Every structure is written in C-alpha cells, then in structure tokens.
Amino acid sequence: MVQQTALQKADCDEEGTRDTDAFLAGRGWLPGGKPADRRQSGGVWAENRSVVVTEGEIVTTVSAPVIDGADTTVFSANPTGARLDADSVSAWFGTNKVLERVSLSMSPGTVTALIGPSGCGKSTFLRILNRMHELVASAKLAGEVRLNGQDIYSPGSPVTVTRRRIGMVFQKPNPFPAMSIGENVVAGLKLTGSKAGRNARGALIEECLQRGGLWNEVKDRLSAPGGSLSGGQQQRLCIARSLAVRPDVLLMDEPCSALDPTSTRRIEETIALLRDQVTIVIVTHNMQQAARVSQQCAFFLAEQGTPGQIVESGATKDIFENPRDPRTSDYVHGRFG
Amino acid sequence: MTTLIDLEPTGSAPEPGGPDTPRSVPRSLGLADLIFRRGTMVIGGVVLAITGAIGVFLGYQLRPTLQHYGLHFFTQHLWNPQTNVLGIAEVLLGTVEVAIIAIIFAFPLALLTALYISEYAPPWLRGFLTSMVDLMAAIPSILYAMWGVFLINPHALYVARWLNEYFGWIPVFHVSGGQPRAAVFVLSLYQSSPLIAGMVVSMMIIPIASAVMIGVFGQAPLSEREGAYALGSTRWGMIRAVVLPFGRGGIVGGTMLALGRALGETIAVTLILSLNFDVKFRPLELGGVTTAQLIANYFGEATSAQLSALLAAGFVLFAMAILVNTIAAIIVSRGRSGAQTEI
Numbered sequence: 001m002v003q004q005t006a007l008q009k010a011d012c013d014e015e016g017t018r019d020t021d022a023f024l025a026g027r028g029w030l031p032g033g034k035p036a037d038r039r040q041s042g043g044v045w046a047e048n049r050s051v052v053v054t055e056g057e058i059v060t061t062v063s064a065p066v067i068d069g070a071d072t073t074v075f076s077a078n079p080t081g082a083r084l085d086a087d088s089v090s091a092w093f094g095t096n097k098v099l100e101r102v103s104l105s106m107s108p109g110t111v112t113a114l115i116g117p118s119g120c121g122k123s124t125f126l127r128i129l130n131r132m133h134e135l136v137a138s139a140k141l142a143g144e145v146r147l148n149g150q151d152i153y154s155p156g157s158p159v160t161v162t163r164r165r166i167g168m169v170f171q172k173p174n175p176f177p178a179m180s181i182g183e184n185v186v187a188g189l190k191l192t193g194s195k196a197g198r199n200a201r202g203a204l205i206e207e208c209l210q211r212g213g214l215w216n217e218v219k220d221r222l223s224a225p226g227g228s229l230s231g232g233q234q235q236r237l238c239i240a241r242s243l244a245v246r247p248d249v250l251l252m253d254e255p256c257s258a259l260d261p262t263s264t265r266r267i268e269e270t271i272a273l274l275r276d277q278v279t280i281v282i283v284t285h286n287m288q289q290a291a292r293v294s295q296q297c298a299f300f301l302a303e304q305g306t307p308g309q310i311v312e313s314g315a316t317k318d319i320f321e322n323p324r325d326p327r328t329s330d331y332v333h334g335r336f337g
Numbered sequence: 338m339t340t341l342i343d344l345e346p347t348g349s350a351p352e353p354g355g356p357d358t359p360r361s362v363p364r365s366l367g368l369a370d371l372i373f374r375r376g377t378m379v380i381g382g383v384v385l386a387i388t389g390a391i392g393v394f395l396g397y398q399l400r401p402t403l404q405h406y407g408l409h410f411f412t413q414h415l416w417n418p419q420t421n422v423l424g425i426a427e428v429l430l431g432t433v434e435v436a437i438i439a440i441i442f443a444f445p446l447a448l449l450t451a452l453y454i455s456e457y458a459p460p461w462l463r464g465f466l467t468s469m470v471d472l473m474a475a476i477p478s479i480l481y482a483m484w485g486v487f488l489i490n491p492h493a494l495y496v497a498r499w500l501n502e503y504f505g506w507i508p509v510f511h512v513s514g515g516q517p518r519a520a521v522f523v524l525s526l527y528q529s530s531p532l533i534a535g536m537v538v539s540m541m542i543i544p545i546a547s548a549v550m551i552g553v554f555g556q557a558p559l560s561e562r563e564g565a566y567a568l569g570s571t572r573w574g575m576i577r578a579v580v581l582p583f584g585r586g587g588i589v590g591g592t593m594l595a596l597g598r599a600l601g602e603t604i605a606v607t608l609i610l611s612l613n614f615d616v617k618f619r620p621l622e623l624g625g626v627t628t629a630q631l632i633a634n635y636f637g638e639a640t641s642a643q644l645s646a647l648l649a650a651g652f653v654l655f656a657m658a659i660l661v662n663t664i665a666a667i668i669v670s671r672g673r674s675g676a677q678t679e680i
Contacts, residue, residue: 160571163566164568168563187565191565192568192574245569
C-alpha cells in the first residue's frame with residue numbers, strides 16, 4: 001500500500017495541501033472518506049491483477065471476454081466509480097442538431113462502449129458528459145447529465161470540479177510537451193490549484209503510472225520530457241495523468257485509434273484493471289475492441305440528415321450476439337459503417 | 338564490370354552481383370517554374386544585397402574615423418565638434434539605457450495585451466483589438482514624440498521626483514541635485530530624461546512585440562488545451578501549463594524584435610531627450626543621448642571627418658540591431674522547446 005502511506009503524509013503537510021487532502025478524502029482515497037473497500041481494491045491492482053471475487057451483482061450479468069493473461073471476469077465486488085446518468089440529452093452545433101434525446105445510464109464497475117459509424121454523435125455525447133462540449137463556441141445542449149444524482153449542468157456544479165471528477169482521455173495523445181513525465185502525471189493537481197508535498201507527489205506519480213500500466217517502462221526516466229515517449233506510452237501517460245486527480249468516471253474518446261496493435265492491447269489491459277475503480281465510458285470504432293473491453297454497449301446511429309440517436313443499448317453480449325434491432329445487427333456484423 | 342562512371346542517368350537495373358551504387362534521378366522543372374524561381378531568387382537577392390551594401394558602406398567609414406580619432410573613439414564619452422573631440426562611449430550607453438527602459442515598460446503591456454486578445458477576449462472583440470494594436474504601429478512616430486513632449490514630459494516629472502524621494506538611495510533612481518525634499522525644486526531637472534524617452538519609445542514597440550506573441554499563442558495546440566481543461570483546469574491554469582510554455586519562443590523573440598526597434602528609434606528621442614554626454618546611469622535625470630539622436634543632431638554641420646565618425650557610430654548601431662534581430666529570429670524559429678507531441 002505504498003500510495004496510501006505516502007498520501008497520509010500529505011495530511012500533515014503545510015496549508016497548501018489541505019485542499020487536495022479534503023478532495024482525496026471525499027473520494028475515499030484518504031482516511032475520512034469511504035475508506036475500506038477503496039483502499040483494498042486500490043492496493044490490489046498495483047500488485048496483483050486477479051482479485052478474489054465475493055458475490056457481486058455485476059458479475060452475474062456480465063461475461064466479459066478474456067484478454068490474454070488478465071481475467072477480466074473477476075473484479076472487486078464493490079466497484080468505487082460513480083454512477084453517471086444521461087437523461088434526454090440533445091445537442092446542437094449552431095442550428096444543426098446532432099443528438100436527439102439520448103438517455104443512457106453508466107454504472108460503477110462497468111465499461112460502457114459507445115459504438116456507431118462516424119458522425120453519429122458518439123464523441124459529442126461523450127464530450128457532453130464532462131462539459132467539454134461547451135468549449136466549442138456554437139455548441140448548445142438540452143437534457144440532464146447526473147453524476148451520482150446531481151446534475152452537472154446545474155449552477156451548483158462548478159465546471160472545473162465536474163471535469164476533475166469526470167476525466168477524459170483523447171483520441172490523440174496530448175501530454176504536455178514542456179513538462180517531464182513525472183510533472184505530466186501530477187499536472188492536474190497543479191492546474192486545479194492543489195499542491196502536494198514532495199513525498200506525496202512521488203508516491204502519486206508511481207501509483208498513477210502503475211495504474212496506467214506505464215511504470216515499468218518509465219520509472220528510470222521520470223524527468224525525461226513527456227513528448228519523448230512513443231504514441232502508446234504517451235496515451236498511457238495521459239491515462240495516468242487523468243487518474244492522478246482521482247476521477248470517479250473516465251471518458252475515453254477512441255483512445256486506441258492512433259495506436260499500433262501492441263499499444264492497443266496494453267491500453268485495453270489497463271481499462272480492464274481500472275474498471276472496478278472508475279466508471280469507464282469508451283468511444284470506439286473498433287467492434288472487436290468494444291466486445292473485448294466493455295460490459296455495456298450503446299449503438300449510436302444518425303440516419304440521413306437526422307440527428308444521432310441510440311438505436312439499441314444493453315449488455316455487450318446481447319448487442320453482439322443477439323441484437324434486437326436489424327440495424328444493430330447489420331452494423332456489428334460489418335454489413336455497413 | 339560496372340563502375341560508377343558507367344552509370345547512365347537514364348539508368349538501368351544494376352547487373353546482378355555488380356556493385357550497388359546510387360543512381361541519379363533527373364529532375365526537370367517546367368519553363369514557368371524555372372522563370373519564377375529565377376525571378377524570385379534575383380529579387381530576393383537584391384534586397385539582401387542592398388542591406389549588405391548599407392552595412393559595407395557604413396563599415397567603410399570606420400577606417401577614416403579610426404585614423405582621425407584612434408581607438409579613443411570607442412572610449413571617449415564627449416562628442417564635441419568644436420574642439421573635434423569625438424567618441425561614442427556615452428552614446429552607446431545612452432542607446433542601451435533608453436532601449437532597456439522602453440522594454441521594461443513594453444514587455445508586460447505587450448504580454449498582457451497579447452494574452453487578453455488571444456485567450457480571454459470574446460471572438461467578436463478579438464479582431465477589433467488586433468487591428469487596434471496594429472494601428473498603434475501605423476501611427477507616425479512624430480505623433481508619439483509630440484505626445485511625449487506635451488503630455489508625458491510635464492506630468493511624469495512628479496513620478497520621477499517621487500521615485501527619487503523614496504528610492505533615491507538606489508543608484509538608478511538617484512537624481513544628482515534633485516533636492517526631493519526641498520519646498521521648491523528644479524522642475525526641469527526631472528524632465529527630458531531617458532525615462533520619459535523610454536516610455537514614449539515603449540508605445541512604439543508594443544505593437545510588434547504584441548503581434549508576434551498573439552501569433553504564437555494562437556498556435557498553442559487545441560489538443561493540449563483540451564487536455565488541461567479535461568483535468569479540471571481553470572483558464573489561467575491552462576494558460577500557464579500550455580500557452581505560455583508553448584509561446585516562450587515567441588515571447589522572447591517578440592521582445593527582442595521590439596528591442597531592435599527601440600535601439601534605432603530617432604525622432605521621439607531627439608525631441609524629448611536633452612543632449613548630455615556625461616557618463617551616467619540615472620534615467621530619472623535630465624539629459625542623455627542615443628546614437629540615432631546623435632546622428633540626427635550633428636549630421637547638418639559636420640566636417641567630412643566628423644561625418645565619417647557619425648556614420649561609424651551608425652555602423653555600430655546597425656551591428657547592434659542586426660545582432661539583436663538575428664538572435665530574435667533564431668529564438669522565434671526554434672519554436673517550442675522540448676519534443677513535439679507527434680505520434
């Protein structure tokens with residue numbers, strides 16, 4: 001439990017760290033929050049992938065495919081992510097409507113894959129989930145997105161706090177090139193104005209790089225620039241960077257589309273390991289990837305000139321093996337798209 | 338046996354087992370391309386040649402100057418045409434002094450202007466503000482000079498006196514004979530100083546520094562900006578983590594380009610700064626001299642030897658400006674430090 005001891009040290013650091021500590025405690029990562037289960041699961045992934053399963057409600061409903069070596073069907077019985085509910089979400093760019101009343105629930109402990117052809121609004125939907133949508137000047141939206149029941153677009157939810165709780169990994173790896181690998185990992189703390197003590201910082205870097213599956217490759221060169229890594233390593237660095245601010249939800253926008261198959265597999269393994277710690281939503285164009293990493297799946301489609309909608313959503317197994325809608329069947333069997 | 342000489346441009350595959358040598362691939366340009374290439378090359382060359390010729394012409398004046406005045410030309414601080422004692426020591430010091438003061442005022446103004454325009458201003462205001470900054474560059478320098486003489490000069494003296502009163506113990510804020518605490522003080526002692534000249538020059542160099550910075554800030558990659566926002570960053574946090582590191586080359590380069598302009602600014606300095614050849618570094622105090630001002634002032638009634646000396650002083654200014662601009666160009670073109678975010 002390396003990370004835990006070190007983070008406790010942060011407790012007794014000077015004033016600047018209090019913000020972080022309160023924040024971490026709230027997430028259940030420091031004593032004071034909802035401690036036991038999180039700390040346990042947090043400790044296990046770093047040392048050993050296969051977690052002993054007790055009774056778990058999700059285990060019974062889901063049969064995830066096996067990724068070489070990492071048995072993803074077993075995970076902690078008490079996943080610690082947050083519940084994310086999208087309710088009748090519509091979106092516009094200027095006057096062009098791109099999403100029509102999309103509702104989807106994303107539960108802790110599951111990976112939700114958003115699939116569908118290009119231009120069907122998957123990425124827009126994903127960006128609405130952590131308020132990145134509004135960075136585009138002409139973007140508008142309707143509906144509600146609730147994080148553990150609280151609307152993230154309500155006045156009581158500051159945008160910076162929302163984005164910190166709902167992290168995002170982009171299609172193109174985007175580490176900060178002027179910062180070292182280590183600085184990149186803890187960049188989120190600096191950006192959100194919270195400071196971490198030196199020891200806490202070192203432990204956090206190690207912990208997050210472990211969780212991102214990058215630690216062994218970079219542990220000897222943490223001070224090298226982030227841009228010196230390969231594409232796949234950069235993407236895992238970006239995952240580690242997102243994890244360092246302790247998000248409850250992690251959104252991934254085609255995280256592997258710019259990567260080679262080996263790097264893709266590493267990322268998929270990372271996703272499998274993270275799934276009981278954060279709620280994951282992933283947009284992917286790769287059917288096989290959706291089948292491999294997700295337990296829940298939503299098929300988006302925008303038919304000729306109409307805004308994107310969810311045609312069908314449900315357990316990944318059902319979507320792929322027994323789709324209700326013929327369009328879903330056509331898409332997952334590669335007949336179009 | 339195949340040898341290198343045997344290889345024809347038309348080229349055929351080398352014999353199996355023969356030596357493997359690079360073949361030449363003929364490149365032909367169309368006639369229009371050829372004319373255009375030659376034409377642009379000639380015209381570009383002419384511009385370079387003219388600039389070079391100016392340098393050579395000025396440099397050529399160093400010879401008679403050194404024959405007349407010796408190496409004392411560089412160490413002598415007086416420039417007295419009547420006694421024919423000429424030197425550029427104080428002139429160079431004064432030039433650098435005014436330029437540095439101008440940069441001290443211009444740098445924060447230009448940086449904050451650029452940050453506001455590129456990062457904070459709403460899109461409809463951005464274009465307007467950019468053209469306003471460009472307009473600052475279009476105002477003739479004589480108007481800035483008038484502004485300095487009639488508006489800044491009579492008012493800034495109280496600031497200078499205040500600085501002298503409270504910070505006079507620091508050498509740069511000292512004014513000799515300033516009597517800051519006296520009931521009646523010599524107003525003119527605080528006027529026509531390098532400080533006021535530098536403030537006016539700073540207005541003239543803000544546009545160039547600002548324009549370079551705006552250009553570079555605007556190129557900070559969207560993907561990195563979004564990366565910062567997705568971590569929960571505030572806008573200022575994003576600027577610190579992404580825009581400023583990315584724009585560092587532009588900040589330094591733009592400032593140095595501005596410095597190059599400040600070194601050569603003539604009319605405003607000539608009108609404001611009262612000529613004084615004492616070697617001093619007291620920017621609040623009346624009097625000083627810059628190279629450009631020296632040439633403008635003494636050009637008219639110079640003897641031929643003195644004219645050479647003025648041109649030689651010009652050559653030193655030319656060399657300084659070229660040096661500063663070259664360094665600026667290298668820094669700007671080197672772009673961001675560290676590796677790119679390329680896959």
